[in-house]
Amino acid sequence: MDKKETDDKKAAVIERESQTEALREMLRAPAAAPLAPLPLETLVPEVRQQTPAVRQRATRPDARLHGLGQTKYIDDFYLPGMLFAKIKRAGIASARIVRIDTKEAEALPGVVAVVTARDVPCNSFGPSLKDQPVLAGERVFHAGDGVAAVAAVTEQIAAEALEKIEVEYEPVTPVLDPLESLKLETPGLHAPNPNIYGHKVIRKGDVEKGFAASYRIFEASYRTQMVEHVPLEPHSSLATWDANGRVTIYSTLGRITLGRADLARTLAVPMSRIRIIATVVGGNFGGKNEITTEPVVALLAKKTGRPVKCTFTRPEEFTSSTTRHPIIMDYKTGVTKEGRILARQVRLVLDGGAYCSWSETTLAKACILSPGPYDIENIYAEAFVVYTNKTMTGAMRGFGAPQVCFAYESHMDDIAEALGIDPLEIRLRNVLREGSLSPTSQQLHSVVVRETLLQAAQRFGWNGAEVRA
Amino acid sequence: MAKVTLTVNGEARTASVSPETTLLRLLREEFGLTGSKLGCDVGDCGACTVMVDGKSVNSCLMLAVQADGRDVVTIEGLATMERLHPLQQLFEDKGSLQCGFCGPGIIISAKALLDENPDPTEEEIRDALAGNLCRCTGYSKMIEAVRAVARAGRDERTAGSVA
Numbered sequence: 001m002d003k004k005e006t007d008d009k010k011a012a013v014i015e016r017e018s019q020t021e022a023l024r025e026m027l028r029a030p031a032a033a034p035l036a037p038l039p040l041e042t043l044v045p046e047v048r049q050q051t052p053a054v055r056q057r058a059t060r061p062d063a064r065l066h067g068l069g070q071t072k073y074i075d076d077f078y079l080p081g082m083l084f085a086k087i088k089r090a091g092i093a094s095a096r097i098v099r100i101d102t103k104e105a106e107a108l109p110g111v112v113a114v115v116t117a118r119d120v121p122c123n124s125f126g127p128s129l130k131d132q133p134v135l136a137g138e139r140v141f142h143a144g145d146g147v148a149a150v151a152a153v154t155e156q157i158a159a160e161a162l163e164k165i166e167v168e169y170e171p172v173t174p175v176l177d178p179l180e181s182l183k184l185e186t187p188g189l190h191a192p193n194p195n196i197y198g199h200k201v202i203r204k205g206d207v208e209k210g211f212a213a214s215y216r217i218f219e220a221s222y223r224t225q226m227v228e229h230v231p232l233e234p235h236s237s238l239a240t241w242d243a244n245g246r247v248t249i250y251s252t253l254g255r256i257t258l259g260r261a262d263l264a265r266t267l268a269v270p271m272s273r274i275r276i277i278a279t280v281v282g283g284n285f286g287g288k289n290e291i292t293t294e295p296v297v298a299l300l301a302k303k304t305g306r307p308v309k310c311t312f313t314r315p316e317e318f319t320s321s322t323t324r325h326p327i328i329m330d331y332k333t334g335v336t337k338e339g340r341i342l343a344r345q346v347r348l349v350l351d352g353g354a355y356c357s358w359s360e361t362t363l364a365k366a367c368i369l370s371p372g373p374y375d376i377e378n379i380y381a382e383a384f385v386v387y388t389n390k391t392m393t394g395a396m397r398g399f400g401a402p403q404v405c406f407a408y409e410s411h412m413d414d415i416a417e418a419l420g421i422d423p424l425e426i427r428l429r430n431v432l433r434e435g436s437l438s439p440t441s442q443q444l445h446s447v448v449v450r451e452t453l454l455q456a457a458q459r460f461g462w463n464g465a466e467v468r469a
Numbered sequence: 470m471a472k473v474t475l476t477v478n479g480e481a482r483t484a485s486v487s488p489e490t491t492l493l494r495l496l497r498e499e500f501g502l503t504g505s506k507l508g509c510d511v512g513d514c515g516a517c518t519v520m521v522d523g524k525s526v527n528s529c530l531m532l533a534v535q536a537d538g539r540d541v542v543t544i545e546g547l548a549t550m551e552r553l554h555p556l557q558q559l560f561e562d563k564g565s566l567q568c569g570f571c572g573p574g575i576i577i578s579a580k581a582l583l584d585e586n587p588d589p590t591e592e593e594i595r596d597a598l599a600g601n602l603c604r605c606t607g608y609s610k611m612i613e614a615v616r617a618v619a620r621a622g623r624d625e626r627t628a629g630s631v632a
Binding site: 059060067233 | 487497503514543549560561562566568571572602603605
């Protein structure tokens, strides 16, 4: 390497370092940083070049405006002439709607429009199965179903108008227990479709052979409950139509592309006429992954010719947005005397609530991960998701992974205790290693479960961890 | 309709409100101060926290007419883009906020605490923030930030007494 080349390299390093410094500065609260454009080559890293952000203590880019209270969330938008919408909730888990009378609500001074299922061009949507109505028409499937919506000049008037809407219901016996719903003789909620609307099986090796060779077989059942995301910012959306029949929807939605497709379907408007603007979201956690109030405000805005905003009340967050799937998890595990797992059989029953939402994703992920991070030769895992007349379940942090983790780790503890083996030790004897096959027989690389467990045990002072490491 | 006159962030403001209007709605809808958030509307989450006569208050539980003649400070009254309040600076430096929705309420609660007790213990900080819910952060970095502000204030006072 001649001197010139070395000098060039040094100069390049210095150049890059100064650019890195500039980039670091930019990583610090861009809202507050001066508008000084960086050269393109700094912004677009080369292949395999590590971003200078690694190992930096960066402040959040949005921190400044958050702290100043100047970040605008959807509910902070007020357009001129804007109306406020409220949705009437069924409050009954399962019923046929006999009659909806909105006359008195419409007559209330300050009310500009009322819509019901009749006003919805296509009253079904969903991320996979299109089984969810915008507003319930003939049937109510869970207490949080919307049955009518009002737009009024103030939120107070809209709320008052809801009380003036009369709905006559004919109650239908609800199905609330997922195990009951699983039975073939239980009438289908969404007949003629069966209550089991998703099913997955994972087979690896031969569990029967594994159980036959086992020293002991352990069986246990675990259950988790329904969990709501409770983002501090409630779901909110605001719709406004322009003179050329295009609608702009400001929304707390996390998946705007999917939302656009669902809106095109429900409103029967070409996607090219729908613009969704999502801004900073006040907490999502998976709960803002599909449309809720968006088609309702779009319909009300169309009907009134004015911008309409709807923000969920806190109770609506619990009753009318998705929640985490409760899962009933049956485990059967065959082990050797030393605690080595020879076979594991799992059955998961996911309580899907009234509509499908993101159940298919949750079902698959829960099923794939249900045997745990263990090297098990023989696996049979089967998962079902069923309809019940409860708040719908959908995406939430981990898509089913936390539920099964609770089950398999509880199971491991029970087995360890019964065999008189240290709970860490039994895991070390079974964990996935470099090159192990996952439950779906995918060969795994960069596996550091063992190292992670040992380090964790050492750091929180697990008895005996030092010796093993 | 009732007429209310109050001081908001040092400025005299007047509005005509219907009797059921809360202080939060008055601030957000009449005065355009949307920094205070509506999270639950029943005084559980603290996202609407403002200071009224120096005390932190859930503005969703206070009627606008009750604020008549009082002195209200909202998050917007604390600082500007260039000159941050020490709490806002430390919340930024420590990464105390994630989605940020609870932030204005938490910063106001912390300010109300520090105004009254400039050198609080961690327990006192936790107690002062107990009425503010956050779903993202786990609170620890917020508490760290409030402690850092208190510490900086203490150092300043010590330096002052030496000089």
